[in-house]
Amino acid sequence: MEITGAEIVVRCLQAEGVECVFGYPGGAVLFIYDELFKQDKVRHVLVRHEQGAAHAADGYSRSSHRTGVCLVTSGPGVTNAVTGIATAYMDSIPMVVITGQVPTHAIGQDAFQEVDAVGITRPCVKHNFLVKDVRELARTIRKAFFLAASGRPGPVLVDIPKDVTTAKCAFEYPDAVPMRSYNPVTKGHPGQVKKAAQLVLEAERPMIYTGGGVVLANAAPALTRLVKLLGFPATSTLMGLGGFSGTDPQFLGMLGMHGTYEANMAMQHCDVLLAIGARFDDRVIGNPAHFGSVPRKIIHIDIDPSSISKRVKVDVPIVGNVADVLDELVRQIEPLAGRIDQKALNSWWAQIELWKARDCLRYDRASPIIKPQLVIEKLYEVTKGDAFVTSDVGQHQMWAAQFYKFDRPRRWINSGGLGTMGFGLPAAMGVQLANPGATVACVTGEASFMMCTQELSTCKQYRLPIKIVNLNNRYMGMVRQWQQFFHGNRYSESYMDALPDFVRLAEAYGHIGMRIEKPADVEPALREAFKRTDDLVLLDFLTDQTENVYPMVPGGKGMSEMILAEEL
Amino acid sequence: MRHIISILLENESGALSRVSGLFSARGYNIESLTVAPTEDASLSRMTIVTTGSDDVIEQITKQLNKLVDVVKVVDLSEAPHIERELMLIKVRATGKDREEMKRMADIFRGRIIDVTESSYTIELTGSGDKLDAFIEALDRAVILETVRTGASGIARGERVLRV
Numbered sequence: 001m002e003i004t005g006a007e008i009v010v011r012c013l014q015a016e017g018v019e020c021v022f023g024y025p026g027g028a029v030l031f032i033y034d035e036l037f038k039q040d041k042v043r044h045v046l047v048r049h050e051q052g053a054a055h056a057a058d059g060y061s062r063s064s065h066r067t068g069v070c071l072v073t074s075g076p077g078v079t080n081a082v083t084g085i086a087t088a089y090m091d092s093i094p095m096v097v098i099t100g101q102v103p104t105h106a107i108g109q110d111a112f113q114e115v116d117a118v119g120i121t122r123p124c125v126k127h128n129f130l131v132k133d134v135r136e137l138a139r140t141i142r143k144a145f146f147l148a149a150s151g152r153p154g155p156v157l158v159d160i161p162k163d164v165t166t167a168k169c170a171f172e173y174p175d176a177v178p179m180r181s182y183n184p185v186t187k188g189h190p191g192q193v194k195k196a197a198q199l200v201l202e203a204e205r206p207m208i209y210t211g212g213g214v215v216l217a218n219a220a221p222a223l224t225r226l227v228k229l230l231g232f233p234a235t236s237t238l239m240g241l242g243g244f245s246g247t248d249p250q251f252l253g254m255l256g257m258h259g260t261y262e263a264n265m266a267m268q269h270c271d272v273l274l275a276i277g278a279r280f281d282d283r284v285i286g287n288p289a290h291f292g293s294v295p296r297k298i299i300h301i302d303i304d305p306s307s308i309s310k311r312v313k314v315d316v317p318i319v320g321n322v323a324d325v326l327d328e329l330v331r332q333i334e335p336l337a338g339r340i341d342q343k344a345l346n347s348w349w350a351q352i353e354l355w356k357a358r359d360c361l362r363y364d365r366a367s368p369i370i371k372p373q374l375v376i377e378k379l380y381e382v383t384k385g386d387a388f389v390t391s392d393v394g395q396h397q398m399w400a401a402q403f404y405k406f407d408r409p410r411r412w413i414n415s416g417g418l419g420t421m422g423f424g425l426p427a428a429m430g431v432q433l434a435n436p437g438a439t440v441a442c443v444t445g446e447a448s449f450m451m452c453t454q455e456l457s458t459c460k461q462y463r464l465p466i467k468i469v470n471l472n473n474r475y476m477g478m479v480r481q482w483q484q485f486f487h488g489n490r491y492s493e494s495y496m497d498a499l500p501d502f503v504r505l506a507e508a509y510g511h512i513g514m515r516i517e518k519p520a521d522v523e524p525a526l527r528e529a530f531k532r533t534d535d536l537v538l539l540d541f542l543t544d545q546t547e548n549v550y551p552m553v554p555g556g557k558g559m560s561e562m563i564l565a566e567e568l
Numbered sequence: 569m570r571h572i573i574s575i576l577l578e579n580e581s582g583a584l585s586r587v588s589g590l591f592s593a594r595g596y597n598i599e600s601l602t603v604a605p606t607e608d609a610s611l612s613r614m615t616i617v618t619t620g621s622d623d624v625i626e627q628i629t630k631q632l633n634k635l636v637d638v639v640k641v642v643d644l645s646e647a648p649h650i651e652r653e654l655m656l657i658k659v660r661a662t663g664k665d666r667e668e669m670k671r672m673a674d675i676f677r678g679r680i681i682d683v684t685e686s687s688y689t690i691e692l693t694g695s696g697d698k699l700d701a702f703i704e705a706l707d708r709a710v711i712l713e714t715v716r717t718g719a720s721g722i723a724r725g726e727r728v729l730r731v
Contacts, residue, residue: 118582123593127636130582147636180731181578181639306630309623 005134006031006165009098012141013042015173018069020045020060020433022053026073027113028100031165045433045462048454050077052426054084055452058093059427062413063388064434065218067149068095074102074162075113078120083420085155086124090417091239092216094153096144097125103163104132117159126154134167143177151184152304153216184303188320188328196274196299196316197332203272203297204344205351206232209255212239212416213277213302213322220244220409222326223276229330229337231345233352235263237278238401239416246405247385252352253361256284257553258398261360261562262352264553268294268560269351275300277322280312281417282555288312290558301325360551360564361402369544370519372396372471375526376403379441379469382526387439388413388431392424392448395477398549400443422451425468429455432464439467439530446472446499456509459536467529468538470502473545481548485563506538515540570599571625572651572721574729575614575632576640579605583637587614590635596620596628600653600718611639611731615651615720617696639731648724654691655699656681658713661688665710676702687712695719 003011009032013021022045025033036044047053050072057068068088072081078099088095102111118130127147129140137160144156200206208230214223220243227234227250234244235255244251253260255267267273267285273296278284285291288311300307300314301322308317318325363373376399379387389404390413391397397414406412413431415423428442449470459466471477479494503513512535516525522541529537551562577583584603591598599617606613618628625643632641644651661669662685673680673690676698682689692702696719703714723729 119585122582122586122589179636182636304634306627306634310627313623 001170002168003171004031004035004166004168005137005160006035008134008137008171009141009160009165010035010039010042011171012138012173013069014039016067016145018042021069021071022047022056022060022430023071024050024053024073024077026077026100028074028077028102028162029071029165031162032071032098032100032160044071045429046458047426048457049452050080051084051422052429052452052455052458054081054095054097055087055420055423055426056430056433057095058084058088059390059413059430060434061093061095061430062427063410063431065410066434067145068093068430069098070095071098073100073113074117075115077113078115078117082121082124083422085121085157087415087418087420087423088155089124089126091212091415092153093155094148095155096141096148097155097157099157099159101130101159101161104161105163107161117157121157124155125157128157128159130159131164132161134164135169137164138171138173139177142174143179146177147182151182185319186321186324188301188318188325190328192316192318193325193328194332196318197329197336199272199297199299199316200230200274200333201336201339203232204341205269205271205348206230206274206345207266207270207272208232208234208274208276209236209267209278210234210240210243210276211237211278214240214243215409217277217303217322218409219277219323219326222323222330225330226326226333229333230340233266233349235259235267237284237416238414240278241401241412242406242409245407247407252356254401255559257286258402258549258551260402261358261551261564262355264551264559264562265355266352268558271296273298275314276326277302279307279310282311285312285559286553286561287556287558290561293558358564362565363547367519367544370516370522370541372399372473372541372543372547373403374519375469375471375522375541375543376400376443378523378526379443380404382523382530383439383441387411387441388435390414390424390428390431390440390442392444392451393419393421394445394448395473395481395547395549396443396445396448396471399471421448424448425452425459425466426455428466429458429462429464432466433462440465441467441469443469443471445477446470446474446502447476447496453505456506456511456536460510463534464536465532465534466536468536470538470540471543472499472502472540473543473547474499475545478549484548485552485554502538502540506536511536511538513538513540515542517542569621569625570617570619571643571645572649572719573616573618573629573632574642574644574721575616575638576606576729576731577612577614577635578637578639579610579612580637583612584614586635586637587616587632590631591618594627594631596624602718602720608731615718617719640729642723642729644721644723647727649721650724651695651719651721652693653696653699653719654693654717655702656689656691656715657702657711658687658689659706660686660710660712662686669710672702672705676705678702
């Protein structure tokens with residue numbers, strides 16, 4: 001029996017077990033929406049802006065390890081989604097984006113709502129397709145799901161002209177779609193793993209540095225076994241938080257531009273560095289020449305060969321699935337763990353304790369004005385460390401990363417690579433839909449929040465009881481901080497003069513708003529908000545306008561060249 | 569350092585733009601790029617001449633391999649190889665120049681493939697250096713037009729690049 005392309009799209013989504021599609025209808029996708037209407041297996045979540053659809057699908061994926069799906073129309077539908085697609089691409093999030101396109105005969109004619117979707121998104125997708133023949137549709141969608149989730153994951157876009165959605169052919173969903181040009185590795189090279197094991201066992205000042213790859217590969221249990229087996233200090237990038245327990249004594253906190261003093265110092269001064277699913281990016285190691293000026297041996301495990309020796313030369317590269325490689329590493333090290341030089345390790349830990357004693361995250365707890373760090377600490381207490389926390393981008397993001405101790409992976413959802421303001425709220429929608437009944441907090445700032453505020457309406461429609469923690473300092477805080485440090489206190493355009501009343505804004509969308517102005521009210525307000533398990537509550541905390549994120553490695557500096565709070 | 573990279577890729581629309589887009593997005597140089605389908609019509613063979621440090625070339629090959637449409641990548645410069653480029657050059661051929669142009673074409677083993685009363689079009693094949701040398705050997709004033717294909721390369725001996 002022949003069915004239409006539109007029905008094929010929906011049947012493919014069903015065959016992939018897709019429960020939830022985030023989207024926004026429009027001319028080019030009308031037939032697909034018509035087919036969605038006729039069935040009830042795939043749920044469609046209507047956002048208020050296509051950027052929100054992409055971020056929601058992204059948040060859905062990050063918090064559930066399933067592939068996020070979004071569906072948008074041609075032209076502006078696609079261009080609005082691009083920010084969300086690029087966000088997912090930079091953080092390697094598996095996502096399938098289905099876009100409508102003008103009919104094949106109109107392509108290239110500057111037709112209404114036409115844009116070269118494949119061309120525009122090419123640099124920010126893992127792969128993309130334009131389907132010109134309905135007989136290729138099912139196979140292409142199967143490929144898209146396979147590509148998105150395998151190897152180093154990423155977003156894949158399928159552009160479908162309107163006439164392809166009305167053309168008919170027989171439907172068959174292929175089980176497998178072998179591609180001669182695409183064969184991601186899984187197992188690491190045994191010889192390299194052995195070399196790595198030996199190097200690890202010989203270390204005197206070892207350090208374990210992990211990233212988002214651990215979370216993506218579901219390798220947290222394997223990582224935990226390895227770190228516990230070795231007794232080494234461990235740190236994590238912004239993207240990797242929760243991959244190893246944030247409350248474990250072996251965890252030194254996040255590293256990088258706003259990492260802890262102890263994590264950055266240990267990174268800089270270690271003699272053997274085990275890098276796992278991390279990519280030595282500029283926000284992590286700062287200046288690569290400064291980082292490379294200290295001799296150390298580096299082992300790097302990553303699924304993507306191009307991440308290895310890109311910014312930093314490594315000694316033992318291991319290409320493979322992080323979980324598989326870690327399992328093998330544990331297997332090889334277990335019988336030899338007695339060879340670890342405990343004396344050297346003890347004195348290394350003693351050094352680390354001295355660094356820790358700097359207490360680099362301390363802040364003025366007696367302040368009469370609400371300190372943003374206090375809000376995050378109380379959020380952690382009130383949610384017992386067990387919430388899904390999304391964030392936007394800026395100071396609030398760094399404080400959330402520093403002060404909320406994530407014990408489990410996929411709990412910390414933020415835009416690390418692209419740094420997309422506006423990510424937090426729509427991502428939280430995806431998280432809540434993937435995890436109904438779970439506690440979801442969106443830590444944001446007033447500037448970021450206003451970039452996707454319209455999604456409050458989506459939250460109302462689907463009754464998503466997200467708790468929005470707005471650290472409102474009336475500034476683009478991170479911009480202001482850089483201007484204070486590096487631009488002579490000239491706060492060029494970083495102050496917002498006409499902010500809305502966020503309480504009434506929340507109320508206008510049918511939600512609950514609360515304004516908190518005194519430190520003593522922080523905890524009671526959070527308790528009250530989180531008690532309302534059926535409601536979205538926007539908590540507007542008026543925080544200290546002058547607070548900065550410390551420590552800070554200024555751009556272009558080395559990891560050990562941190563600005564600490566007391567140095568200003 | 570100059571490298572000559574050979575790529576087998578799926579002969580699909582957009583594959584070329586994925587490769588050229590990668591080079592521009594990541595700031596790699598392209599000195600020349602040639603591409604055409606192979607004897608297997610589902611595959612295209614591309615030759616890219618680029619320059620960069622060893623680290624950059626390593627990244628280029630890794631990034632190329634990452635493209636889903638790319639089947640195989642080889643840096644031909646790592647081993648003995650042959651490269652050839654084709655140039656068509658239209659020159660003024662009048663008076664005493666006419667005989668001289670014919671002689672020059674012969675010396676460089678070029679072939680005159682089109683003739684008018686006042687011009688020759690010469691076909692010349694060889695390494696890029698040889699084509700450069702031919703241009704250098706001519707008086708600039710007689711050159712009316714040149715078109716070059718960029719280098720195509722293949723490994724010497726038994727080494728082959730195929731699926």
